[in-house]
Amino acid sequence: MNDREHTRKLFWRWHKNPLRRRDDLIEAWIVLAVWTATVIGGLSGGLATVHAADAAFVQHRAELRPVTAVLVHDVPVSPSKRGTEADRLPAKVRWEAPDGSPRTGRTLVDTGRAAGTGVTVWQDGDGALKTAPASPTEAAGSAAFLGILTGLAVVAVVQAVGAAVRSRLDRRRLDEWGREWETVGPRWGHRAA
Structure with a gap:
């Protein structure tokens, strides 16, 4: 399989296709939004926590x-x-x-x-x-640890929300398939008999 075919299979939900449902396109946008929020939210949340914790440690050292x-x-x-x-x-x-x-x-x-x-x-x-007070080295280590924890927490929340939305979308798809099968299934049964 060449690179073009691999890319086409990877992004099949974005291409025009008679088998692509509206829900497939919605899911593609959800996945894109979740991964974008994961990367940007995790990094920005972690960095904001590092800066806030570092400022708190500096202030604590200055007060004592x-x-x-x-x-x-x-x-x-x-x-x-x-x-x-x-x-x-x-x-x-x-x-x-x-x-x-x-x-x-x-x-x-x-x-x-x-x-x-x-x-x-x-x-x-x-x-x-x-x-x-914590030494500058201890403060930097603690701030980095807190930043990593915050980043991971943001990633976990975003991924959980994305999984819940996709699960709801899957249930909706299954219900739709069930309704379609109730319409089409009896006709297939008569042909097979």
């Missing part, structure tokens, strides 16, 4: 300030995880708010630290203790 806090109590070494970097426990710390007032709160700190040791904590403009 690092402050040196002091441990109020010793943080013992955890015997089960001795020697691991991820070994952190909640501990009470004391720091100074932007207005100069003393504050205390709990945050995760590395184990094996003595009372009075300085640790870096993050506070907002009101002096409330917050978790550390």
Whole structure:
């Protein structure tokens, strides 16, 4: 089969053909619309999410300030995880708010630290203790992940809507074929008998 014949078979719904029904042409337009919306919607939804998430991470980083806090109590070494970097426990710390007032709160700190040791904590403009903001690399990875998820969600919704419309079109075609068979079928039965 040459390329021209292959293209003709691929796009048969678009060509004039006495066997082509109106529903075939409608289905061809639906498929074209679904794939166009899939590509454009998936890409634009994903990119919009990436930009929005990146802006949110930048704003979050800008709102927080690092402050040196002091441990109020010793943080013992955890015997089960001795020697691991991820070994952190909640501990009470004391720091100074932007207005100069003393504050205390709990945050995760590395184990094996003595009372009075300085640790870096993050506070907002009101002096409330917050978790550390994501680094630019972590923020970029999270934004990309969210963008991919959003793009996939848009693709799934568009494909589901397209499948539902095509399913409805198939049911309509089957009903039409059933009505036509009720008209033509009895005539065939008499000839065969």
